[in-house]
Amino acid sequence: MAGYFEEMGWTELGDGETPNQLLHLARLLRDFGMFEELGEGKRLPPPASKRIVNNLPELEIKQAEESCPVCLIEFRPSDKTKVLPCDHKFHPQCILPWLAKTNTCPFCRHELETDDEQYEEYRKAKLREKQREEDIETLHNSMFS
Ligand SMILES: [Zn+2]
Numbered sequence: 001m002a003g004y005f006e007e008m009g010w011t012e013l014g015d016g017e018t019p020n021q022l023l024h025l026a027r028l029l030r031d032f033g034m035f036e037e038l039g040e041g042k043r044l045p046p047p048a049s050k051r052i053v054n055n056l057p058e059l060e061i062k063q064a065e066e067s068c069p070v071c072l073i074e075f076r077p078s079d080k081t082k083v084l085p086c087d088h089k090f091h092p093q094c095i096l097p098w099l100a101k102t103n104t105c106p107f108c109r110h111e112l113e114t115d116d117e118q119y120e121e122y123r124k125a126k127l128r129e130k131q132r133e134e135d136i137e138t139l140h141n142s143m144f145s
């Protein structure tokens with residue numbers, strides 16, 4: 001494996017050093033487009049963080065005007081709903097099993113934090129990349145408009 005590491009410009013770790021494997025892995029996955037490859041639709045992002053799910057605010061419905069995006073049943077006054085950070089409301093029995101499977105809002109695909117370190121690294125890297133693209137675009141616009 002030494003040759004491979006040298007080729008990639010990585011130094012092998014000495015005794016007692018802890019590899020930042022998760023970070024490496026996240027970079028690899030991103031660079032090779034693994035998450036995209038495995039794909040939305042084919043592979044769901046990991047479950048939402050239990051801490052986040054346990055702390056989702058509850059809201060009691062006052063007026064029935066919306067329906068739950070999962071079961072499409074209209075909320076009734078005094079129904080208790082769980083509110084996601086994107087402000088979408090769901091029956092707890094509809095959203096909790098969903099969030100135990102994946103971290104996205106079923107309505108708008110807003111992503112919640114997960115307990116999956118790999119995925120979090122990937123998500124942060126993706127956000128940084130997006131930010132960088134936006135910065136470049138802003139710079140470009142300020143220079144050429
Ligand atoms: Zn529902």
Ligand SMILES: [Zn+2]
Binds near residue numbers: 086087088105108
């Ligand atoms: Zn949403």
